[in-house]
Amino acid sequence: MAPTLSNALFADQTEVTEFVVNKGNGVKGLSERGIKALPYQYIQPLEERLINKSVNQTDEAIPIIDMSDPDENRVAEAICDAAERWGFFQLINHGVPSEVLDNMKAATHRFFNLLVEEKSKYTKENSLSRNVRFGTSFSPRAEKALEWKDYLSLFFVSEDEAEQYWPDVCRNEALDYMNKSKTMVRKLLEYLGKNLNVQELDETKESLFMGSIRINLNYYPICPNPDLTVGVGRHSDVSSLTILLQDQIGGLHVRSLTSGNWVHVPPVPGSLVINIGDAMQILSNGRYKSVEHRVLANGNNNRISVPIFVNPRPESVIGPLPELVANGEEPVYRDVVYSDYVRYFFRKAHDGKKTVDYAKI
Numbered sequence: 001m002a003p004t005l006s007n008a009l010f011a012d013q014t015e016v017t018e019f020v021v022n023k024g025n026g027v028k029g030l031s032e033r034g035i036k037a038l039p040y041q042y043i044q045p046l047e048e049r050l051i052n053k054s055v056n057q058t059d060e061a062i063p064i065i066d067m068s069d070p071d072e073n074r075v076a077e078a079i080c081d082a083a084e085r086w087g088f089f090q091l092i093n094h095g096v097p098s099e100v101l102d103n104m105k106a107a108t109h110r111f112f113n114l115l116v117e118e119k120s121k122y123t124k125e126n127s128l129s130r131n132v133r134f135g136t137s138f139s140p141r142a143e144k145a146l147e148w149k150d151y152l153s154l155f156f157v158s159e160d161e162a163e164q165y166w167p168d169v170c171r172n173e174a175l176d177y178m179n180k181s182k183t184m185v186r187k188l189l190e191y192l193g194k195n196l197n198v199q200e201l202d203e204t205k206e207s208l209f210m211g212s213i214r215i216n217l218n219y220y221p222i223c224p225n226p227d228l229t230v231g232v233g234r235h236s237d238v239s240s241l242t243i244l245l246q247d248q249i250g251g252l253h254v255r256s257l258t259s260g261n262w263v264h265v266p267p268v269p270g271s272l273v274i275n276i277g278d279a280m281q282i283l284s285n286g287r288y289k290s291v292e293h294r295v296l297a298n299g300n301n302n303r304i305s306v307p308i309f310v311n312p313r314p315e316s317v318i319g320p321l322p323e324l325v326a327n328g329e330e331p332v333y334r335d336v337v338y339s340d341y342v343r344y345f346f347r348k349a350h351d352g353k354k355t356v357d358y359a360k361i
Ligand SMILES: O=C(O)CCC(=O)C(=O)O
Pocket: 216, 218, 232, 237, 244, 246, 252, 293, 294, 295, 304, 305, 307
């Protein structure tokens, strides 16, 4: 019998890690070679797969909020309410032009369509900047089972740095997406802040809530056995806020705080998905919730998503806001240096909501 493509490629399945992780082919490389069965490295334990019965058996849905509603108080209230009860919402009429979002999606496809030799210039070993990283899965060296996703991660330092180090095929689109989202981000933070007695988003507060930005370009290629693995495992984000652009494929699921069910986040054309991250949960002393989410692997379609992680500065100390503590609230979290928190997150595999325990008193 003639060997299948996957057999011909890999005499031994242990070669898969070398091909995907070390050689920079990613899971996209694996998918495109027509691999017929999921390599064992990607097989997730049963409890981590999304085929359990709590999925899609719910009529719960995350809120969709129209930012163009002329009643600003109503918008602010809906946002704060969603941040407390869901930790997730979708924004429509958010003010980021649709061409900017379309260009970002096209640029994401352009990057992942580059030859492996091109993309490999940005791997941990080869990248000329530690702020630019092409990789696969989440933390392959720390994970027992790998995740079916490739990514390009761009940490913004300055326009000059981006000019020098970010890949040409997506640099301008990523900068534009980031810059054109800032007004909306500031508005969201103003609404969320007011509800916590933060009267003004001054320089100090701006640096605390949105002092650094990271953009990730995620690629989830077609998977031979999507039921056995995940695109992204259960986690909460370490950001203060995440702004997520997704395409029309779907697959993102959020854990409902009220029922524990996994609720799908349906693609809504033109919308952006917003979620609260751990930093905001800590700063708000637990009022706003960073919620567990995960992404399904897909057997029929390639999917992309582009999150902007709005973060404190690495050197910022985060803890419950003085405005809350002065009001007599008992702090639930201690003060931590944000970069220590992030380092702790990346040292381990995705493990649901466990990261935030690091800051618990
Ligand atoms: O791709 C998605 O929809 C979500 C990705 C995600 O959760 C993340 O990158 O943190």
